Amino acid sequence: MRMHSPSLPELHAFAAAARLGSFSRAAGELHVTQGAISRAIARLEEHLGVALFEREGRRSALTRAGADYLDAVGPSIATIESATLAVRTRRSPRQLRLSVPPTLFSHWLIPRLPDFCARHPGIGLSFAPYRRDDPLSAPDIDAWIRIGQADWPAGIAAEYLVGRELVPLCRPADLPQLRTPADLLARPLLFHTNYPGNWAHWFASVGCAHGPLVPAADFDQVSLLVQAVIAGMGVAVVQRALVEPELAAGRIAVAIALEPPVLLDRGYHLCRPAGRAPSPALEDLRAWLLEQAAACA
Numbered sequence: 001m002r003m004h005s006p007s008l009p010e011l012h013a014f015a016a017a018a019r020l021g022s023f024s025r026a027a028g029e030l031h032v033t034q035g036a037i038s039r040a041i042a043r044l045e046e047h048l049g050v051a052l053f054e055r056e057g058r059r060s061a062l063t064r065a066g067a068d069y070l071d072a073v074g075p076s077i078a079t080i081e082s083a084t085l086a087v088r089t090r091r092s093p094r095q096l097r098l099s100v101p102p103t104l105f106s107h108w109l110i111p112r113l114p115d116f117c118a119r120h121p122g123i124g125l126s127f128a129p130y131r132r133d134d135p136l137s138a139p140d141i142d143a144w145i146r147i148g149q150a151d152w153p154a155g156i157a158a159e160y161l162v163g164r165e166l167v168p169l170c171r172p173a174d175l176p177q178l179r180t181p182a183d184l185l186a187r188p189l190l191f192h193t194n195y196p197g198n199w200a201h202w203f204a205s206v207g208c209a210h211g212p213l214v215p216a217a218d219f220d221q222v223s224l225l226v227q228a229v230i231a232g233m234g235v236a237v238v239q240r241a242l243v244e245p246e247l248a249a250g251r252i253a254v255a256i257a258l259e260p261p262v263l264l265d266r267g268y269h270l271c272r273p274a275g276r277a278p279s280p281a282l283e284d285l286r287a288w289l290l291e292q293a294a295a296c297a
Helices: 008-020 023-030 034-048 064-090 102-119 172-177 181-185 198-205 222-230 244-248 280-296
Strands: 053-056 059-062 095-099 124-127 143-148 156-162 165-170 189-192 217-219 235-239 267-273
Touching (some): 008 023, 008 034, 008 064, 095 280, 102 124, 102 143, 102 222, 102 244, 102 280, 143 280, 156 280, 165 172, 165 222, 181 198, 198 235, 222 235, 267 280
Parallel strands (some): 095 124, 189 217, 189 235
Antiparallel strands (some): 053 059, 143 267, 156 267, 165 235
16 A cells, blocks of 8 residues: 655654744754755655745745644644653663664674673664654654764764774775875775765875866765775775774775874764663663774774
């Protein structure tokens, strides 16, 4: 059966913006960016085929269709919230539900999880699907790991874990020919589609002048970048935390090792709503994550 209902994040964004009369205020309440609210409402309007808001300067007023839709779905949203909270309060205090980006999950967290489970056999873990525009406020999720800088929305407690160190990668057989940063400029440069500025940031950080940086190929996943490096397509620059298994196995190598390393202004953080007291199980997980992160530094 085909489902016609929109996603809950879109409905929450709509209901908050309608109640507060402002996309920016809705973003503050839901602990996301204003852009995330705008995109969620745009998706909802496209899904419904009607305009829900009229933009009036910094304020947003409901259209007639928007008001009718709010009257129809508002009580249901409240019911879902109440039911979720009721179930969540009955959940075992030693059960944690997390949301983690897939790349960090598979390359950094999963190889370490057996250690956590061995140390804390009484804590059960489950994982929610990753959503890039998640408002980080769902009552059934205890904590999130997200990539970002230091400017998290008000109401979000965030602690840095890993992901700031940026390293250039090559095949181990190519190491003898790569002695200086300038040597990399003679190789085909492989780019990450989501972070096309990584190469420019790395070269600027090491003081290596260059002309226009033209990608030989670009990929939207770190695993594909790694495979391209192994296949000899060129060199890539990636957050070290995301390629530790491949480095340890000797499938790839750090082309130019630097001390101190080149750092990004973004990294992976452990996030939770600041107003929600962490459970003892979450405190155990937090301490373990920080310990694992410190071991990578």
